[in-house]
Amino acid sequence: MLKLLKIISRAGEATAKYPFAPYPVSPGFRGKPELNAGQCIACAACTTACPANALTMSTDSAAGSRTWSLNLGRCIFCGRCEEVCPTHAIILTPEFELAVGKKSDLLQQATFNLAACAECGEPFVAAKEIAYAADLLVQSGLTLTDAQRALLSVCPACKRKATIERDDISQHLSPEVKP
């Protein structure tokens, strides 16, 4: 008996103190994905990468907004979104206490404003993404003229149309395309 108690005391206590004390997770633990919405440019790279479709992006053209939503009930905590995020907006936090009573509490959303195309007026991309693209061009050593800046807020369809109209040769090559 005494021998047994001695062995027990030497072995110590293996049980984690968890509900009464915070549980220290291991480094690199992948918990709740947290969006730093200020840093997000609504490029939807994460929604393309998400294997479980927990991340979705929906565009409301009428309201000119784009909504990012994360359904934590579907998330498999793989961290692909963190890997692909170009602006480091999504980070997987060590937060693991995610149980909820209502399913609607699992939904995390963020709404971003869309920029309207300078030519046709259709919203085509998040306003922050245009600003970010301009900043990147500046960082890569370009000095943007006003005309170049204006070109950033033209949608791809309008740019294509403008190129066709401008370019005489392309009109000769495809005579059926009349402006």
Add this chain to the structure above:
Amino acid sequence: MNGDAHVSNLIVPRDQNGMPVPMTESEHIAGLKAALLKDIQRSAYVYRVDCGGCNGCEIEIFSSITPVFDAERFGIKVVASPRHADILLFTGAVTRAMRMPALRAYQAAPDPKITVSYGACGCSGGIFHDLYCVWGGTDKIVPVDVYIPGCPPTPPATLYGFAMALGLLGQKLHATHHVEGEDERSEVGHPGIPYDIRVEVEREARRLAGYRSGRLISDEFLTELQVGGGMPLDECVKRMLSGEDDPRRTEIITRLWDICAGVAKG
């Protein structure tokens, strides 16, 4: 065919079109459940219902009753029959084949019973949500009290979920909806470093260390360069490498150093 008798034999409620709807709880039973939760003076017995999961959730459930997490110190015991259960733990995305057994287990458990939806699949179908043979979540067949997301939930998350189901701990997660403010702007990373170098360094670090660790290492490296500011590149990297005891990191940082040095030379 006797239509009425046929319908009354079904254990699943149906809508007027004959489509199955989730089971519901009567008000009487909901009252009993509230009373049970208010002063449960005994152990809570858990029966685990597998509705077509991958067995990952089961492994985590059983690791949460090991001595390390020891759910049994709170009286949470896993039992072998739904007849003994207070808590039903549904794992898996509810496949077509396992739906009926799951419903029968639900009906076999005595009222009042607490149902817990366990894992990403139980909460919403998880990664299997759009499969043809999947109902997509426990709440499609039975009323659910607590959802524990995770793929699979870790043992501490499981303990937290049980504590929430028994009303011992409160809910921490709530729905959020951020709306873009007036002058929100996302910052370009490492503004002091030329774009080409940043991309080259990130790419190489990710190629060598994998996507996630690669980014962490390249971030650390670029921050060090930026903080060093006026310091020569070699000094910066030597300072970084001085306390390094991981040969793999040393190798990667040396490669990043080569890239920067090459660009600096022209």
